[in-house]
Amino acid sequence: MFVYYLGLGWRSLRRNPVLTALMVMAIAFGVAASMITWSVFRVVSGNPIPWKSSQLYNVQIDNRGPQYNEPGNEPPDALNYTDAVALMQAHKAPHQTMLYDIAPSVLPQNANDLPSTTTGYATTADFFTMFDVPFKYGSPWTNADDDGHAAVAVISDALNQRLFGGANSVGRDVTLDMHAYRIVGVTEHWDPKPRYYDAYDNMEFANPAQVYISVNRAVDIHVGMAGRNNCGGAPAHFSNDEQWLHRECAWIPFWAELPTQADAERYKEFLTAYSAEQQQAGRFQWAPNVRLRNVTEWLDHEKVVPAESRISLFVSIGFFIICLVNTIGLLLAKFMRRSSEIGVRRALGATRREVYAQFLMEAATVGLAGGVLGLLLTIVGMQGIGLLFEPDVARLAHLDMSLLLTTLIVAVLATVIAAFYPTWRAAQVQPAWQLKSN
Template sequence: MFAYYLQLGLRSLKRNPVLTALMVMAIAFGVAASMITWSVFRVVSGNPIPWKSSQLYNVQVDDRGPQYDDPPNEPPEALNYTDAVALMQAHKAPHQTLLYDIGPSVLPQNPNDLPITAYGYATSADFFTMFDVPFQYGSPWTNADDDAHASVAVISNELNKRLFGGANSVGRDVTLAMHTYRIVGVTNHWDPKPRYYDAYDGMEFYPDPPQVFIVFNRAIDLRVGMTGRNNCGGPPMHFSSDEEWLHRECAWIPFWAALPTQADAQQYKTFLVAYAAEQQRAGRFHWAPNVRLRNVTEWMAYKKVVPSESRISLFVSIGFFIICLVNTIGLLLAKFMRRSSEIGVRRALGATRREVYAQFLMEAAAVGLAGGVLGLLLTVAGMQGVGLLFEPDVARLAHIDVSLLVTTLVVAVLTTVVAAFYPTWRAAQVQPAWQLKSN
């Protein structure tokens, strides 16, 4: 009977072609609008590391006082050099890392080629373990390399292709900002969106993947310049030397701690409060301890990583889709009730209400499938104009994949079937005797 009802449903598309065309277009436009905005929203609002987002914590310590807190009562979103190094040396977390943005020039292997700029991070060995960075060749450097201020580097597979043609470059040298580093690892493509571990750097939540990583301590020794955000609080200040700037209360180093359990997180926060209180007693801080410890999802919510326009666009498109479905309900009701005599004859010949439900819901599913196919075409076309609604950095993340195509068809069919329940119920209530007497 399923195949029979499916055949009837497909044949019903030819009945009342005007009504059918209106329903198909309403569903197609509604589902296309929803899927286009959903393609953006799912990227910017997804959990970038769901398997351990509750175990990774961003660390904040107020080193400037409440007069500079923005928002009020919130400490800076990154640490200064003094606090970052102190927390690293305390080592109160099983794994911890610190980082800052760099953009060194890279000398190509071919002397006839021009240097290029590779953006990445000065960080520590635990960075790769904490954030599950995959490797194509080699491995991260070690904690001993951190302590030794070693001249080692990890590069991305994209940079490896440009410099070495994609070959295994582990053990070879690369020149970054006129200093030589030994390559110890090459990462596979790794580009979590949004870039939660460096959300401090302005609004650049969706930049290009990092290309190079070097040892934080070595970068400090060589005064490798930072390319990210630097907030010293108050008006711009002049520093006579890099050393003076390094030890001022300027926030520029994001700090993360891996804490497996809630008990570990509570214990670490207690340590942060004690550390801030110690700085207060030493005369460095003149305010009560003000610290924050937020896991990945809490940190992204605090930073408002999801653009407001993506959320608003999604709600608007869903509302438009609902309006389309309401219109579809009316059109289905008109389509089904025009066949009251047919329904009456079927019921008189022994068809049950359940069989009437099955037939007309299958017809609705056929209409939804047709609307979904047209919706796919409109979605593909609409994806070309995503940049008109969203910022370029966000718009370029939206893409068409198999899951989006399948979701479009499934949503179109299921929502149409749900919308058809009331018209089908009305059709199933037709009284055979009345139809036979009047017809």
């Protein structure tokens, strides 16, 4: 019967080509608009590390006073150097890391090639363990390397391809800003989106980092910061690097790994006690003001999901609903024009269940045709997605098998759901009335 009803459905599409074309186009345009905006929204709003997001916490400490804070007395989104080092030395979390953006020049291996600028982070050994960074060759440097201010580096697979042709480069040197570093590891392609650990510098959707060096070594040799430096409105003129390091300016994101909620509560108590000590020492002139947010809470706080992606998704879904409402009207007109056919079928013994099966299958064929056209419109629409979103966001949207299957499934299911009312009306046709009137 399934094959029989499917055949009836396809023949019905050819019977009223204009009406069928209107329904197919309505479904196609509605589902294509929804899938195009969904392709962006699913990337920017996803949990980048779902297996661990409840254990990783961003740390905030108010080091500049309420007069410079955001509404709600929100402290700075990053720490200054003094507080970051103090928390690292206290080591109240099983794993903790501090980091800041760098953009060093990389000296190529071939003397005939020109140096190029790359991006990365000055950080600590725990960075790689905390954020589950995958390695292709080697491993992260160790805590002993951090303590010894070792000139070590981890590079990405992309940079390794560029410098060493993809060979195992562990143990070789890479020259960054005229300083040599021993390569201890090469990462696999690793590009979590959003880049939750560096939302402070608006790097959520930037290109992947290429190089990582020890933060202690970076400070020793004065590796410049390539990210944001927030001094709370105070003058930011520094006569030397030491003065810059110890000013009350926020520029170092700090993360702590806390396995349980109890651990997080104890760590927040520690942060409050630390701030109280700074107040008693005369450094802070205000009551302790700290925040501890896990990954999802941090992304919500930073409003990482672009407003235009959320708005465009809602608008496209609304447009799809309007298309479905129009489809309901067209299906109702199409089905009720066949009242005499329904009456004859019922008189010959067809049950209402069989009428439901026939017309819902017919609606499914309309949805399938709309889904196929919607796929083509989605492919075309993806080419112009940069007209709606920022380039860093638009380049993340991509066609994959899951999006293609979702487009077809949504088109068919939505059309079948829209067909329930027209089908119910068709199933209520009284055979006696139709036979008498015809």
